[in-house]
Amino acid sequence: MMPTSDDIIEHAADFLRRISPEGRAAARRRRERRQAAFRRIARRLVLASVVILGAALATGIIIGPIGINGLLAVILAMVLAWAAILMWSRSPEPTPERLATSDLAQLPAQTEDWLEKQRPALPAPAQRQLDALALSLEAIGPQLAALDPRQPEAIEARRLIGDELPELVRGYQRVPPSLRRQPMNGGPSPDKQLAEGLGTIGEEIARMNARLADGDLKALATQNRFLEIKYKGDGEMGEG
Incomplete structure (x- = not known):
């Protein structure tokens, strides 16, 4: 299908927008916001993992080896914690x-x-x-x-x-x-x-x-x- 004149104008306008100072600044701000949001989520995931692994390690030291069932419980807790964090961090x-x-x-x-x-x-x-x-x-x-x-x-x-x-x-x-x-x-x-x-x-x-x-x-x-x-x-x- 051959592009229409309107399509050509729209593509040209989009190209000019991307190379304009305003367009580059807007793209930079959106990229920075995405990166900041990713870093916040990553910090929460790491913190939750450290807390769960620390609790499992403390349990193993105080009570004894947690065994295969305990390991599965740790993995399940981490999966649930990660899912909750990802859902909670989503902006409406x-x-x-x-x-x-x-x-x-x-x-x-x-x-x-x-x-x-x-x-x-x-x-x-x-x-x-x-x-x-x-x-x-x-x-x-x-x-x-x-x-x-x-x-x-x-x-x-x-x-x-x-x-x-x-x-x-x-x-x-x-x-x-x-x-x-x-x-x-x-x-x-x-x-x-x-x-x-x-x-x-x-x-x-x-x-x-x-x-x-x-x-x-x-x-x-x-x-x-x-x-x-x-x-x-x-x-x-x-x-x-």
Whole structure:
């Protein structure tokens, strides 16, 4: 089957995304998160194995050889422990419903993971926007982690990232594919509306991050001024 022009455009866009700075940064973050998750699971598996083997060794020293039945029990305990750890360590699949109630500190990363799964269903321009959006989500993550979830800024961020952004993408996906490139009622096409919406949300996340950072900078300047008055001022008064 010969590839269509749309297929060629999509493949070219995907190639450009992978070699773009934003695309490489997004791939690096996903790889680092997978590696960190693997290391956490590996540590838990090793710890469980050490505990079980240590208990078996202590039993053999105190009571006597555990025998073949004891060895089978140790193996069974390790298998059950490993299975429990692997099941417990699995992160639930991100969904818009889960994003709406996600822990604020985890919301940016979980939203990025959900968006990545929606990428194949989005047009090429929107896919490129997702990489820039991922950078904004990564940047605001530490800021949100420091917020009280009851603060107005936290509520606003949750609404924007965990509600309005997923709803924009899902609203686009509900449009039949055959109509997505066509202007609607004299207005822009769904493809263009999606691109404009993603751009607006990305800009708002950047503004929100700047506002939160401005508050931290002002707090740091106030603390620095307090220290200068308290210590340098006292020293100068003492010298006089």
